[in-house]
Amino acid sequence: MELRIEHLSKTYANGTQALRDVNLTIPTGMFGLLGPNGAGKSSLMRTISTLQEADSGSIMLGDLDVLRNKDAVRRVLGYLPQEFGVYPKISAEQLLDHFAVLKGISDSKQRRDVVAGLLQRTNLYEVRKKNLGGYSGGMKQRFGIAQALLGNPRLIIVDEPTAGLDPAERNRFHNLLAEIGENIIVILSTHIVGDVSDLCRNMAIINKGQVLLTGDPLVVMQELRGQVWRREVDKEQLPALLLEQQVISTRLFAGRTIVHVVAPTQPGSDYDAVEPSLEDVYFARIAQAETVGAEV
């Protein structure tokens, strides 16, 4: 089964064009939707999740018309929003039970089994009696996944799930997502490149409401091979370099400034070729789009 988005556009009442003719085909597995803040990721996620209307275009989940059959979509959808609030004064077990009732699992024995199973799967069973207010960020996110998995969804959407998690929690969360993504469609919306390169077999880069690139992260990295160059510079050299070269990133490493540039051939003897990372692809595509935009 796949999710097919065609010609999706959305302009908010204040004139902000959040989605511009978005076309994406998303197969089973983990799909990374990568873009800077304000790119339109949440708008797209909320539209797929039936929480807001598009102006035009279509979304099909298999043969289900998502924009026209909202109730049917909600039965097969799990959603972990960017701001997932929990009631601090009740336990994970109680709240998940409550969500299960809302999902329509009315038989109490069945509900007990489902809730226990999900708490085990998300590694929260030991702390199921603890109030959610005492949970760490990672535990809350795993609880968010537990509620998203209620009702055996065919599609799960997670919006910026690892922001604010420490490395160990992020790792645990990644493993959980990877396991879920084996059988269903999981869309991971994020501005963290590492989340996508660690987890996703397919991805898209979105900026200013437009899809700039789609594909397999390994393939898109291959495609940039031989075009990414690295140079160490003094901070004072940087402004001139920014005018001369297509600089895609500058970072400090051990107190020195390391610059990555994109160029079809070696820009000079002080540049070394580097194996492109997904971050290089990401910054190169965004920089390219900005340049084109600036020329218009």
Ligand SMILES: Nc1ncnc2c1ncn2[C@@H]1O[C@H](COP(=O)(O)OP(=O)(O)OP(=O)(O)O)[C@@H](O)[C@H]1O
């Ligand atoms: N309800 C709204 N009304 C008006 N403008 C909005 C609304 N929601 C979002 N926007 C604007 O639409 C654009 C896309 O926002 P969106 O939240 O979809 O981006 P995003 O990629 O999810 O960014 P972030 O990571 O910051 O949430 C932004 O310019 C944002 O300010």
